[in-house]
Amino acid sequence: MARVGLTTERLVRAGAELADEIGFEQATPAELARRFGVRTASLYSHVSSAHELRTRIALLALEELADQVAAAIAGRAGKDALIAFANVYRDYALAHPGRFxxxxxxxxxxxxxxSAGVRHARMTRAILRGYDLPEPQQTHAVRLLGSVFSGYVGLEAAGGFSHSAPDPQESWTEILGALDALLRTWPGAS
Structure with missing residues (x-):
């Protein structure tokens, strides 16, 4: 077989694209080898296993998402930062379902x-500082936001909101407003 200029970075990026097309769990070295027209063994000098490939795709996705969130929330505070943060997560999840x-x-x-997961946690806590939440309420709020964002975009991506009114964007806007109100009046906050 002809050489196709494989590098670890090229494989990981192709794996991320593959994950978006056919699903993260289906992004395997064997599937990548088929896409590149090479034997699976040819990939193992770049990624040692499906686990390593998936780990590298996860690291890439975390980095991409952190970069987008950082750009979106720069110079924002309070509700504006919360909305910018949430919208980046939603947009990324809908555009890149496998990476998400x-x-x-x-x-x-x-x-x-x-990993960039640490940046995600820091950015979430930075947003929450605008709501003056002390610990442990801040940790609870981080978990709430992650659950809401992940749950909503998962249901939306699966078509869970496509057969009823109102439009998912309208619900998203209402939910973000409710989260802002909750964070401003969080129980146990001073």
Whole structure:
């Protein structure tokens, strides 16, 4: 077979594109090899296993998403920052469903600590500082926001809102307003 200029970065990017097309769990070295027209063994000098490929796709997705969130929330505070943050997550999830699924891939503690996941947590906490939430309420709020964003975009991407009114965008806007109101009046906050 002809050489196709494989590199780890090229494989990971192609794997991320593949994940968006056919699903994160289906993004395997064997499927990538088919796409590149090479033997699966040819990939193993760049990625040692399906687990490594998925880990690298997850790291790429976390980095892309963190960069987009950082750009969106720069110079914003309070409700404006919350809305910008949430909209980036939703837009990314709808545009890149496989990559968004990859952001939830379990990473070992060392890899997770060195990933852009840390940036996500810092940015979420930075938004919450605008609501003056102390610990442990801040941790609870981080978990709430993650659950709402992930749950909503998961249901929306699966078509869960496509057969009823109002439009999902209208519900999204209402939900973000409700989250802002909740964060401003969080129980136990000073």
């Amino acid at each position: 699924a990859a952001t939830k891939y379990p990473l070992d503690p060392e890899t997770a600590a060195a």
